[in-house]
Amino acid sequence: MTKILVVFGATGQQGGSVIDAVLNDSELSKEYSLRAITRDIKRPSAQSLQSRGVEVVEADVDDPDSLSSxxxxxxxxxxxxxxxxxxxxKARELRQTKDVADAAVAAGAQYLIxxxxxxxxxxxxxxxTAFDSKADSEAYIRTLPIKSAFFSPGMFMQNYLTxxxxxxxxxxxxxxxxxAIANFISPDAPIPLIDTVKDSGKYVGTILANPDRYAGNTFFAATAFYSYREAAEIITRITGKRTVYLQIPLEQWISYLPPGYDKAMSEMMRWVESPGYFGPQSNEEVKWTVQQVKDKLSTFEEFVESYATDMF
Structure with missing residues (x-):
């Protein structure tokens, strides 16, 4: 009998990648049956999952009563x-995560990722704030009577399309x-990048294949580190469109952000510059994580080649 793997955010980048990874892996697809959670079962993305043999269930992390079923x-x-x-x-993410995690424990689930x-x-x-909101939720999960592992993605390559x-x-x-790509941090600050659509599931799939081995561990998920200067050079070389990185004043950069984003995003980018996206041990954390994954991870060069026409 297969184990039921429930995937929240199933129609998003990370959850969708997890579903793809399980469906495309001969061993994982035998071990796990998939249940995708979506807020709207009528959405085309949800119906597409159903056509692929995935059980799709309507529920909402903001509606605790929908979680038990x-x-x-x-x-x-x-x-x-x-x-x-x-x-x-912070309060919203902790509440949402607690509600889901508590409902999972109450339902008898044996593992959380x-x-x-x-x-x-x-x-x-x-x-x-943008990091601590999730870290607080992780700390709560670690107190629960259930095995757990953690997937910590780097900065999304998909950001270069948005x-x-x-x-x-x-x-x-x-x-x-x-x-131009513009930001206020140093052009040479190393940033860990992940193709969240293609690769999130490769990391989570590694945990699913060896849950006991990775219980309590965090996967610091990125293919490699790329500075903004390097990213601009790669985009120029592959697309033929001259691209540069502009280091601009913080106040100017903030003026380009949507309302309410200034504090959280400026905190994040300062942190990325120093001590590093995953903290002082960023290089070591990423190196260890990459060594655990058997599947080939997507490089930024490959990402640009795939989306060159969508980038401009």
């Missing part, structure tokens, strides 16, 4: 929460267009 007979649960950068970020972040304030005394998309720099008519 969603988690019935679950063996393993993958939990990911969406960060909304407002004054309720949580998408987490480093505990910046607790471990190093530097508040990073909020870090290269933007054209105004110039004279007829001049070659130059594109």
């Amino acid at each position: 969603a988690l019935a007979q679950a063996h393993t649960v993958f939990i990911v929460t969406i960060s909304i950068y407002d004054e309720n970020l 949580y998408s987490s972040c480093v505990a910046a304030e607790r471990l190093w005394g530097i508040p990073v 909020n870090q998309r290269p933007q054209p720099i105004p110039g004279k008519e007829g001049d070659e267009i130059t594109y």
Whole structure:
């Protein structure tokens, strides 16, 4: 009899990648049957999962009453929460995670895998709200009478298709267009990157294949480190569109952000610059994690090649 793996965020980047990894792995697909959790079972993305043989259940992390049936007979649960950068970020994510984790324990689940972040304030005394919100939830999960492991993704390569998309720099008519990636941190600050769509499931799949071995561990998930300067050079080389990194004043960078994002995002980027995305031991943490994964991880070069036409 297969174990039921319940995947929250099943139609998102991380949850969808976990589902893909299990379906595409001959061993994992024999060991686990998939239950995808979505807030709207009528969405095309949810119906697509059903067409692939995945059980799809409607539930909402903001509706505790919907969770008990969603988690019935679950063996393993993958939990990911969406960060909304407002004054309720920490309280909301902790509440959502506690409700899901508590419901999983009550349902008799035996294993939790949580998408987490480093505990910046607790471990190093530097508040990073966007990280600490998930770290607090991880700390709570670690107190529960259930085995658990943690997946801590680096910065998403997909950001280069959205909020870090290269933007054209105004110039004279007829001049070659130059594109810019802008931020206030050093051009050489190393940033761990993950193709969250293709690779999240490879890390989580490694845990699913060896749950006892990795119980209590955190996977610091990134293929490698790329500075903004290196990213711009890679984009230029592969796409043929001249791209540069512009280090701009903090105040100017903040002016480009959506309302409410300034504090959380500036905290995060300062932290990325120093002591590092995963803390002072970022290099060692990523190196160990990469060694655990048997599948090939996507490089930033490969990502750019795949999405070159979508980047501009």
